[in-house]
Amino acid sequence: MSYKTLDVRVDDRGVAYVSLNRPDKRNSLSEQMIEDLTRMAGTLGADPAVRAVVLSGAGEVFCAGGDLTWMKAQIEADRATRIREARKLALMLNALNTVPKPLIGRIHGGAFGGGVGLTCVCDVAIAETATRFGLTETRLGLIPATIGPYVVARMGEGNARRVFMSARLFDADEAAALGIVARAVPNVELDDAVEAEIQPYLLVAPGAVAAAKKLVRSLGPRIDETVIDDTIRRLADTWEGPEARAGIMAFLEKKVAPWAPGGHDVS
Ligand SMILES: C/C(=C\C(=O)SCCNC(=O)CCNC(=O)[C@H](O)C(C)(C)COP(=O)(O)OP(=O)(O)OC[C@H]1O[C@@H](n2cnc3c(N)ncnc32)[C@H](O)[C@@H]1OP(=O)(O)O)CC(=O)O
Numbered sequence: 388m389s390y391k392t393l394d395v396r397v398d399d400r401g402v403a404y405v406s407l408n409r410p411d412k413r414n415s416l417s418e419q420m421i422e423d424l425t426r427m428a429g430t431l432g433a434d435p436a437v438r439a440v441v442l443s444g445a446g447e448v449f450c451a452g453g454d455l456t457w458m459k460a461q462i463e464a465d466r467a468t469r470i471r472e473a474r475k476l477a478l479m480l481n482a483l484n485t486v487p488k489p490l491i492g493r494i495h496g497g498a499f500g501g502g503v504g505l506t507c508v509c510d511v512a513i514a515e516t517a518t519r520f521g522l523t524e525t526r527l528g529l530i531p532a533t534i535g536p537y538v539v540a541r542m543g544e545g546n547a548r549r550v551f552m553s554a555r556l557f558d559a560d561e562a563a564a565l566g567i568v569a570r571a572v573p574n575v576e577l578d579d580a581v582e583a584e585i586q587p588y589l590l591v592a593p594g595a596v597a598a599a600k601k602l603v604r605s606l607g608p609r610i611d612e613t614v615i616d617d618t619i620r621r622l623a624d625t626w627e628g629p630e631a632r633a634g635i636m637a638f639l640e641k642k643v644a645p646w647a648p649g650g651h652d653v654s
Contacts, residue, residue, distance in 0.1 A: 388427075388430060390423040393406065393407060393424070393427055394408045395431075397437060400438065400589055401436050402585055404443070405431075407420065407442075407444040408445045409445075410445045410446025412451070413446070413447065413448050414444040415452060415454040416450065416457075416476070416501045417454040417456075417457055418454070418472070418475070421475050421479045422479075424483065425475070425478060428486045432482075432486040432487050432488060435593070438488065439490075439585050439588045440486065441493055441585065442491070442492050442493065442505065442509060443494075444494075446496075447497075448495070448498070448502070449495055449496055449497060449498045449518070450499070451497065451499050451502060452500025452504075453500055455639055456639065458626065458631070458635055459635050459636070460472075461473070461623075462631055462632050462635065464626075469622075469626050469627070470619060470620070473532075473618075473619040473622040477533040477618055477622075480508055480533055480537060483505070484508040484604075485600075485604070487596075487600060487601075488596070489585075490509045490510050491509060491510065491512070491584055491585060492509035492514075492568070493577065493578075494512050494518050494559075495515040495517075496515070496518060496519075497518060497519045497520070498514075498518060499519075500521070500531060501533075501534055503520055503521070503522055503531075503534065503538060504531070504533070504537055506562075506567055507538050507541045507567060511569045511584055512567065513568060513571075513584060514559040514562055514571050514572075515559065515574045515577050516558075516559050516560070516572060516573050516574070520556065520562045520567065521550075521554060521556040522550045523554045525553075526554045526647065527631070527637075527638060527644070528628065528630030528631040528633055528634030528644070529622075529626075529631055530551070530622070530625050532618045532621040532622035533622055536610040536614055539608065540608045542565040542566050543566075558571075630646075
């Protein structure tokens with residue numbers, strides 16, 4: 388179980404602690420991290436000794452979303468490459484969403500774009516009160532495409548219209564009100580809160596847990612192959628447009644995008 392961008396440790400109770408480990412790039416979802424997360428979901432999901440998985444991030448923020456350097460490469464690529472790369476992101480999210488174990492998110496610092504997506508594919512997430520959340524894609528000329536189904540399933544269409552279209556940041560209490568996280572706790576209580584969340588899962592039948600998770604997915608909004616394919620196409624379409632190029636280049640060059648003359652509030 389060796390990964391280039393993840394730290395994985397399984398304790399003697401069968402709790403797997405997985406930490407995104409690219410803190411210098413704010414744990415943004417590089418191609419390697421997407422591959423590692425997909426493999427991790429398959430490996431831990433199939434391991435009968437694993438009873439629960441905790442997903443966290445190293446460093447200052449949980450996850451800064453899709454790696455914008457990787458996305459810049461997609462802007463330069465041909466259509467077939469764009470579709471193939473967008474599919475990797477979508478299949479990683481699907482793998483985590485369907486992992487047949489309890490997946491518990493430990494969210495701190497910040498979760499932006501794909502970082503909110505990762506939070507929403509967890510069965511339950513607990514956030515540090517100071518965490519900032521944002522579906523920031525439209526700031527960058529992008530859309531929350533592949534993460535969209537999981538986020539909308541949590542917050543509903545009305546809330547999604549507001550936060551997808553405005554890209555405004557919100558705090559952990561609002562994230563709890565929106566259903567993205569179960570609750571917000573002060574940083575000093577975060578690890579205890581996550582441990583308390585794990586406990587009940589260690590007392591229930593693993594096969595029934597997996598079946599219950601499947602049941603809930605079949606009762607909630609359907610995120611099937613057709614929906615996933617549609618989000619892949621939408622992301623590839625967005626990468627083709629002039630706004631994505633301008634927004635991503637502005638971020639990477641530490642400039643302000645042309646549609647935000649005063650800059651964005653990131654505090
Ligand atoms: C999944 C889909 C879409 C997306 O997710 S699009 C991405 C959405 N994410 C964002 O909008 C967040 C972008 N990042 C930030 O706003 C800030 O970095 C931060 C997270 C608020 C942290 O700020 P801080 O001041 O602490 O750090 P720096 O900005 O100096 O960043 C340090 C270092 O990390 C690099 N970096 C940060 N985020 C990313 C990223 N998303 N991609 C690539 N690189 C990132 C940053 O460039 C700095 O690098 P240096 O080399 O040190 O300059 C699509 C779908 O849903 O389908």
